[in-house]
Amino acid sequence: MRTADVITTATRNAFRSRLRTTLTALSLFVGAFTLTLTTALGAGVNDYVTKQVETLSTGDVLLVTPAASTDTTDGPNEYDPDGRQQSGQANPLGSGTLLNDDDLDATRAIAGVDRVEPVRQISVDWIAGDADAAADGRYELDVNPTSSIGRSDLVAGAQLDQEAGDLQILLPEDYVDALGFADAEDAVGATVTLGYTDAALEEQTVEAEVVGVARTSLLAAGSGVNQALTDEIADAQAVPGQPNAYAVAVAYLEGSGADGAVTTADVDAVKADLADADLAGQTVEDQLGVIQTVITGIIGVLSAFAVVALIAASFGIVNTLLMSVQERTREIGLMKAMGMSNGRVFGLFSLEAVVIGLLGSAIGALAAIGVGTAISAGAASTVLADLPGLTLLLFEPATVITVIVVIMVIAFLSSVLPARRAARQDPIESLRYE
Structure with missing residues (x-):
């Protein structure tokens, strides 16, 4: 029997008992459906995070924080009036220990660091489209403290100029209509008024120029402001006599690559020097890598359920083929009596499993692609409408094909025992089988 005949016969034999084949295929269906969805979920979220890194990161900045403590001595540490302060509240940007001016000076002294700017958290009470706005024309505004780290995903306008002396703001896209602008382009170049409370608990206002309008992002929520505007408000809100302390600082690096580009070697060298100064440096990619690790772990747990379903299905394949071998004992004997080799018999039953x-x-x-596409489209227009560019379930052809091939391999491995039993049968004894 030629190879093509073996394949044709195996395909036809797989559907001899349609009900049994259907039930076995359905058990594989569950595993394939679940595994395809979970891999698509992981691909979609990781693709979004990767795009956000490309959008947000300029590649030439490091987030500087105090190094994690490795002190193993018993008891509390002695108080050092000139040492670092401890944060009184949870801080998502750094550790519980705060940087001081000495840390900033140490960072500035490191070769390869162009300049260092501390990230100063400010509180803005409201924003209005013009200086004469009435109370009902004011809107609450959150300021993203990490807006100086990298780039924003712009709808219109330009990025913030962190070295400029004029006060600049990046307006969130959903504030355009509320502040009376016709569209995003109309908002660029306009002046908005920010209201805040200073250290004396008095209301103050400051005007800033809108240099750009940014899309809402999972990784960059709130409005962005440049260093000059941050310093203006932070100085007014600073408590007199209180020493300077910062959760994190941004180190802008000098590059040694072509056209002054910052290379991986430059980043690694600065990180090593920071470690020597009891400081830690992370790129935006480093921080977002933690998010991707968590996502990968969650997807792995979900995929484990699909693997369990496939393992259960593999026993179904074994059972199906064992029953098929028993039912076709005389047929196997006849094929071998007519000269069919053991290898051909083995291949015939193995191919039946592969077909299933x-x-x-x-x-x-x-x-999974059909259901997932519908879910992804529905989520994009409802619960994920504020996250443009996020495809919740991203079906990549290579991944889908890999899932199918993996399941076919599992089916083949499940067929080894039944196919081997069929191949080893004695033709004389098989022909006598009743």
Whole structure:
């Protein structure tokens, strides 16, 4: 029997008992459906995070924080009036220990660091479209303390100029209509008024120029302001006599690559020097890598359920083929009596399992793509409408094909025992089988 005949016969034999084949394929369907969805979820979220890194990161900045403490001595540490302060509240940007001016000076002295700017958290009470806005024309505004770190995903306008002396703001996209602008382009170049409370608990206002309008992002929520505007408000809100302390500082690096580009070697060298100064440096990619690690862990747990379903399905394949071997004992004996080799018999039954695996995995993957596409589209227009660019379930052809191939391999491995039993049968004894 030629190879093509073996394949044709195996395909036909796989559907001899349609009910049994259907039930076995359905068990593979569940695993393929779940595994395709979980891999698509991981691909979609990781793709969004990667795009945000490319959008937000300029590649030439490091987030500087105090190094994690490795003190193993018993008891509390002695108080050092000239040492670092401890944060009184949870801080998402750094550790519980705060940087001081000495830390900033040490960072500035490191070779490869162009300048260092501390991230100073400010509180803005409201924003209005013009200086004469009435109370009902004011809107609450959150300021993103990390807006000086990198770039924003712009709808219109330009990025913040952190070295400029004029006061600049990046307006969130959903504030355009509220502040009376016709569109994002109309807002660029306009002046807005910010209201805040100073250290004396008195209301103050400051005007800033809108240099750009930014899309809402999972990784960069709130409005962005440049260093000059941050310093203006932070100085007014600073408590007199209180020593300077910062949760994190931004170190802008000098590059040694072509056209002054910052290379990986430059970043690593500065990180090493920071470590020597009891400081830690992280790129935006480093911080977002933690998010991707968590996402990968969650997807791994979800995928484990699909693997369990596939393992259960593999026992179904073993059972299906063992029953098929028993039912076709005389047929096997006849084929071997006519000269069919053990290898051909083995291949015939193995291919039957592969056909069942292809059937169940292909239908499961296609069903997952259909259902997942609908879910992704629905989520994009409802709960994820504030996160443009996020495809919740991203079906990559290579990943889908990999899932199908993996399930076919599992089906093949499940067929080894039944196919081997069929191949080893004695033709004389098989022909006598009743």
